[in-house]
Amino acid sequence: MQRDTTKRFYAVHSWVGAITAVLIFIIAFTGAVSVFGRPEIKTWAHEVSHVPAELDPLRIEQVLREDAATVPEAYLDNIQVLMPGVRRRPVLSVQFDREVETADGRTEHHIIRFDHDPKTYELVDRLEGEPREVFENEPKDLADFIITFHADLHLGDPIGLLLTGLLGLTLFASIVTGVITHRKVLKEAFTFRPFRSLRLLFTDSHKVLGVWGLVFNSAIAFTGAFLGLAVVLLLPAAAYVSFEGDLDKMVETYLPLNEPQKSGIPAELKIAEVLSAVDQPENGPIVSAQLLTGTDQAGVAHVYTLAGDGIGGETHRYQLNGTVLESVTSQFSQLGGAAGPILDAMFPIHFGNFGGTVVKLIWFVLGLGTALLAVSGSMIWVERRVHGSSGSLSVASYRRISRFTVGACCGVVLATVTLFHLQLFVLPQVATTQTWLMGTFFGSWALAIVWSMLRTNDYQTTRELLGLTGAAAALVPIANGFVTGNHLLNVFSGGHWVVAGVDLGLLLLGAALVVIALKLPSQRPLRKSENRQSASPSSGLSGDLAYPEASTS
């Protein structure tokens, strides 16, 4: 009876994994890259932010006043200053926001945004419209593209977010059923026999990756399901019941803006004093500042910083005369109870953006582990059906699945690396950046899949695609040096440390992929016991990948 239960858990683990493996690989790989999306890859992508700009509060205040003088007064009650090179913006942006009542009685926002060079403070762009419209019309870069792809596969809200949220749930189910199936966790954590045979290399890899990444994978699956499903499904449903269907009222409850009451006494726009007060070593870098009723003496400023010593970002509230109102260590902590800390932990745990570069590196490596866990499980599933007794489809069908898996997984890595070259050579020269990003990414990915489907030897295809990706990645730092003049050899004189970090990462990743491609066998290794005729060089992995209680002994 117990054996049947374990078999059922194994069957669920195996089928859920097989159905979702390619998508989990794609989400996990792009998630690992997204850990460094903002600000590292974004900084790399824009030459203007290669060398970080010093925060000059007085100059920023001057720019704010100059911009404010050109917009109607109605826009001055809600102003945001977005700092360059910290999170989302490579440039310094000053954004004026106004609520407009529509014909049907609803209110919507209308913004005017000024973008300034982060060093010279020259105006480089002015955008105006609804926030979504402004966001869609602004130039995109590879960081934006990869992060959005990770979040919603570029299928948008709600379909994309729903899909990635459901994938989080299935990953969670795979982890729980996997743990129940492989109960000898401690033994399997230290069982890795890479040189005995290819079959043991792959089965042991799957188990070792699963065991060592267990806590991380569980956290990622849990928070990923929350982030994907909460916004599109669960929060609107909760608003319907608990807030009489008023989503805005719910948002105000969780993220109160604390808009001040106007005193009626005019005041001059200022922000320098507040920025100087927050720009201290004990605080994280300033991401943005928001001025509410900034032209009134009762005006307040909210300054948002990245995590200092804590896990989440911080909000500092100041009266515009310089009086500190409060400093809170998180956005939601003011809710009290269990809700605040839980919500505050969701984003940092998912993205690893606390604790600096070391945590990001750990998240990146573990994220790659999640991707490899998914693909190794999928290939084990295929192998059991091509070279074992499981499965009801023809061998040719399973081989097609295997070829597709190789093309889709290696292809998404190749497509991601291709974007770095696109960013260097094409995007700064074109206006339709999103079209170029979409075309290049999906075009190169589709080519890799077609190439893999046309080939008969998966092992050779894997070597070719990994080798090509490795070479392309290793060439990025060289191309960057030629195009921008910033490279690894002049980092000490140039001070472009973040750019050098990304270049070095790509160089190491490229070298590793080339080495792996050279080391991988060019066809499926045969075991002596196997029928040589049935073991044509084709699919997936080899070996005794049967029901786990009987394996790896």
Add this chain to the structure above:
Amino acid sequence: MSEDTLFPRPVSRVLAATLGVLITAVLITTAMPVYVPFSQASSVVVPIVLFPVTWLLIFLWVLFEQKMWRAWLGLLALSGLHLGLILSGVGVL
């Protein structure tokens, strides 16, 4: 033992485990604030955060229940009960 024997009535089971479980878990999560003893903010957030656990428990139960009519009945009972709570919460019932 084949997978057909391990999981009788596979088509009905897959339908219940995908669509049925998702709808039931969403209804439970939506209705939970009506009866959990937390503040308004926490009573909304905690069920949402626990959604993956709620979903997983129902998902595994539906897959492991030998008799599919019992799985469907359970899903319908849970959904009906929580739909009733939602409708009474918004004043329809």
